[in-house]
Structures are given as structure tokens and as C-alpha cells.
Amino acid sequence: MQLAQSIKAIIRDVHDFPKPGIVFKDITPILSEPAIRKEIVHTIVNHFRSHELDAVVAIEARGFILGSLIAQELDLPFVPVRKAGKLPYKTIREEYNLEYGTASVEMHEDAVGRGDKVLIHDDLLATGGTATAAGLLVRKLGAEVRGLSFLINLSFLPGYSVLEKNFNIKPFSIVTY
Numbered sequence: 305m306q307l308a309q310s311i312k313a314i315i316r317d318v319h320d321f322p323k324p325g326i327v328f329k330d331i332t333p334i335l336s337e338p339a340i341r342k343e344i345v346h347t348i349v350n351h352f353r354s355h356e357l358d359a360v361v362a363i364e365a366r367g368f369i370l371g372s373l374i375a376q377e378l379d380l381p382f383v384p385v386r387k388a389g390k391l392p393y394k395t396i397r398e399e400y401n402l403e404y405g406t407a408s409v410e411m412h413e414d415a416v417g418r419g420d421k422v423l424i425h426d427d428l429l430a431t432g433g434t435a436t437a438a439g440l441l442v443r444k445l446g447a448e449v450r451g452l453s454f455l456i457n458l459s460f461l462p463g464y465s466v467l468e469k470n471f472n473i474k475p476f477s478i479v480t481y
Contacts, residue, residue: 418446432466
């Protein structure tokens with residue numbers, strides 16, 4: 305896929321960030337490339353256009369960048385999922401495991417409605433913990449996870465299979481490492 309090759313050519317690898325041994329996939333160079341950014345959004349929107357969606361849920365912070373553009377193109381509400389304590393209204397919370405400890409994400413309690421069909425978007429799929437937590441928040445509100453999209457899938461980590469198992473959906477990504 306030409307788009308995947310173009311993206312790989314401009315993603316920056318940052319070694320030992322945020323800690324030693326990690327190679328961070330920095331997507332910020334994509335923000336300087338309007339044509340590629342537009343093609344990414346177009347590809348994701350085309351993949352999910354037939355899914356009869358009611359909202360796009362995106363995960364803080366880098367998921368917001370493309371997630372809001374995807375919601376705009378699909379003419380759907382944009383719903384932010386943020387780290388605990390960052391949203392101003394009444395929230396629901398879901399905890400998930402990290403390599404060393406736990407973290408949690410929150411969503412406004414009125415962000416999606418019962419029966420809504422939701423696309424969850426984030427920039428990168430690694431272990432699947434954050435996306436699973438976002439999906440569980442969606443379910444707590446009585447909505448349905450109808451799709452999972454990512455710019456990047458780190459296939460050497462278990463995220464894809466974790467999400468497929470938890471939501472019975474094959475996650476969609478443009479770039480696979």
C-alpha cells in the first residue's frame with residue numbers, strides 16, 4: 305500500500321522514549337504533510353462509512369488529531385476519552401493495566417447514548433489496554449463498539465488479538481510494524 309509506505313517514510317523513531325528500550329513512533333511529522341493527513345483520514349473514513357456509526361470516540365492525546373478529522377468527515381459527534389481528572393463534567397472511569405501499575409481513562413457520562421454505534425480511534429495500537437478501556441466505557445453507557453481504527457499497529461505486541469477477543473471486531477490500521 306502506497307499510503308503505508310509514505311507514512312513509514314515520515315514517521316520519526318525516537319529511541320529510549322519515554323523510557324530506555326522503547327522506540328517511540330512519533331507521528332507529529334505527519335501533521336506537516338496536509339496531503340498525507342488528508343489521505344489517511346479519507347482511507348479510514350472510506351473503511352468505516354458503511355458501519356452506520358453514531359459517534360467517533362478518540363483517545364487522548366494523539367488520537368484526538370485524526371479522530372476529530374474523521375468525525376468531521378463522517379459528519380458525526382466527536383467524543384474525547386481522556387486521562388483521569390481532565391474532563392470538566394461528570395465522568396465514568398475505566399482502569400487498565402500498564403507494564404508497571406495501572407492507569408485510567410474517563411469519558412463524560414452523557415457522551416454517547418444507549419444503542420449508539422461507535423468508532424474508537426487512536427494513533428497507535430500496542431497492547432490494546434487503552435483502547436479496551438475506551439471500549440468498556442462505551443459499553444458502560446449502553447453503546448456498541450462498531451469499529452476500531454488506528455494509524456499504526458505494532459503487530460509484535462498483543463493489541464490486535466486483545467481487541468479482537470474483547471470486542472469481536474478486527475481492528476483497522478493503515479501501517480503495521
